[in-house]
Amino acid sequence: xxxxxxxLVLGGMLGLLAGLAAGLVRLGWLPPLLPDLAAxxxxxxxxxxxGTLIPLERAVALGRxxxxxAPALSAAGGLGLLLGLPHLVAGxxxxxxxxxxxxxxxxxxRREPALHMVLLLGAxxxxxxxxxxxxxxxxxxxxxxxxAAGLVLTIAAERLELSRLARPPTWARTLxxxxxxLLALSLGLQTRLPALxxxxxxxxxxxxxxxxxxxxxxxxxxxxxxxPRFVAACLVPGYLWLGLAGLLVLGLGxxxxxxxxxxxxxxxxxxxxxxxxxxxxxxxxxxxxRVPIPLRRLSWLPLVLLHGSLLLRVAGDLHAAAEARACGGxxxxxxxxxxxxxxxxxxxxxxxxxxxxxxxx
Amino acid sequence: xxxxxxxxxxxxxxxxxxxxxxxxxxxxxxxxxxxRAALAEVVDPELGLDILSLGxxxxxxxxxxxxxxxxxxTSPACPVGPWMAEEARRVLLTRFPALGPVHVSLSWDPPWxxxxxxxxxxxxxxxx
Numbered sequence: 001x002x003x004x005x006x007x008l009v010l011g012g013m014l015g016l017l018a019g020l021a022a023g024l025v026r027l028g029w030l031p032p033l034l035p036d037l038a039a040x041x042x043x044x045x046x047x048x049x050x051g052t053l054i055p056l057e058r059a060v061a062l063g064r065x066x067x068x069x070a071p072a073l074s075a076a077g078g079l080g081l082l083l084g085l086p087h088l089v090a091g092x093x094x095x096x097x098x099x100x101x102x103x104x105x106x107x108x109x110r111r112e113p114a115l116h117m118v119l120l121l122g123a124x125x126x127x128x129x130x131x132x133x134x135x136x137x138x139x140x141x142x143x144x145x146x147x148a149a150g151l152v153l154t155i156a157a158e159r160l161e162l163s164r165l166a167r168p169p170t171w172a173r174t175l176x177x178x179x180x181x182l183l184a185l186s187l188g189l190q191t192r193l194p195a196l197x198x199x200x201x202x203x204x205x206x207x208x209x210x211x212x213x214x215x216x217x218x219x220x221x222x223x224x225x226x227x228p229r230f231v232a233a234c235l236v237p238g239y240l241w242l243g244l245a246g247l248l249v250l251g252l253g254x255x256x257x258x259x260x261x262x263x264x265x266x267x268x269x270x271x272x273x274x275x276x277x278x279x280x281x282x283x284x285x286x287x288x289x290r291v292p293i294p295l296r297r298l299s300w301l302p303l304v305l306l307h308g309s310l311l312l313r314v315a316g317d318l319h320a321a322a323e324a325r326a327c328g329g330x331x332x333x334x335x336x337x338x339x340x341x342x343x344x345x346x347x348x349x350x351x352x353x354x355x356x357x358x359x360x361x
Numbered sequence: 362x363x364x365x366x367x368x369x370x371x372x373x374x375x376x377x378x379x380x381x382x383x384x385x386x387x388x389x390x391x392x393x394x395x396x397r398a399a400l401a402e403v404v405d406p407e408l409g410l411d412i413l414s415l416g417x418x419x420x421x422x423x424x425x426x427x428x429x430x431x432x433x434x435t436s437p438a439c440p441v442g443p444w445m446a447e448e449a450r451r452v453l454l455t456r457f458p459a460l461g462p463v464h465v466s467l468s469w470d471p472p473w474x475x476x477x478x479x480x481x482x483x484x485x486x487x488x489x
Binding site: 063 | 408438
């Protein structure tokens with residue numbers, strides 16, 4: 001295991017745990033543990049947790065030690081936020097981390113200038129632009145959709161890379177580029193023409209979800225076994241949540257706060273993004289930390305709980321049932337906590353088995 | 362044991378991959394089919410298929426006790442590529458303890474393409 005990478009993973013995890021605590025404060029389950037913690041829920045989850053782990057993943061792929069500065073800046077910025085450093089100082093570190101990711105992806109794209117690499121680069125640029133807007137004082141409600149769009153495009157680009165195995169027709173690849181451009185355009189219209197912007201946002205999300213359901217390999221690997229099947233079982237419901245998020249955006253129009261805003265955003269961030277994280281952790285973490293994380297039957301439990309609790313939460317949001325919303329949100333946090341415990345347990349158990357085997361030899 | 366600062370990345374091991382360039386250049390000569398077959402023990406975790414069937418093993422050559430392996434991962438953005446390189450090295454050194462340095466490098470020139478898939482991988486993935 002590499003100590004620097006482990007430290008950075010722990011930095012990202014700190015952001016995740018603090019972000020989850022902030023979510024519980026927002027839902028009324030916890031008192032404010034720190035000043036302004038509730039307002040930091042989004043920045044902690046996106047800029048710190050994902051803002052550390054995604055650059056770490058790309059830095060490992062690049063294979064250059066200096067690239068670890070990007071996730072290190074994000075993790076340091078997150079720590080700064082929690083320690084109450086001035087917004088400008090902590091936020092600047094987070095933005096530099098996001099810009100570092102853009103640089104890393106630019107270098108990786110030079111290695112192989114393929115369509116999926118260009119999409120990954122564009123997605124990172126969207127997230128960095130949203131981070132800079134937040135640093136400049138934009139409220140979270142204004143940057144939440146650009147964050148979501150950047151993450152949606154990141155995942156879509158990764159799946160496009162794998163979907164090459166199934167040889168999607170040229171028109172399908174062109175369609176995905178068109179949907180990505182539509183998504184980017186919708187973000188540009190959010191403030192000037194919010195109704196049109198939200199309409200295009202909803203259409204592009206529905207379109208990307210349909211594209212993934214039709215052309216991704218997940219529906220084929222779902223019929224397989226082991227880890228590929230587990231990954232597919234995480235991805236397919238994620239695509240359904242992404243499509244539902246698009247429909248909610250189309251049907252409910254622009255929302256800047258309240259239960260409907262909660263439903264629209266968490267369908268993407270929890271239903272789509274976090275489901276993908278659960279699926280890819282047994283692949284990416286072993287590659288980053290050099291520690292095997294074998295799949296266990298218990299690994300399915302957080303996945304089922306995540307989607308079940310999100311259904312309850314969104315139903316509560318749509319029917320103005322505050323208790324259902326709060327309970328669903330609490331169970332979302334339990335599911336993510338369970339995922340962390342099961343993942344860490346699998347890694348520790350695999351390490352013990354490896355050490356015992358080495359001792360026998 | 363030599364002290365390493367915790368923020369320093371692991372130095373590439375003898376002849377292993379660093380970035381896209383091999384530390385020790387690939388020698389001219391025929392492919393070593395025994396080495397290639399052994400590399401089928403390395404499995405792509407996402408697809409559940411071995412890297413030989415997926416066409417990721419571009420070269421596997423041997424000169425004396427030294428071995429050279431060139432892998433072409435499907436994407437440069439995925440950390441699984443460097444992991445595969447380490448796994449390939451580990452598998453070869455375990456299977457053939459008499460081997461000396463095993464030089465494993467990653468290459469994106471030319472990039473991996475779907476044409477590199479073996480018929481077995483195509484059948485397993487259900488693609489034409």
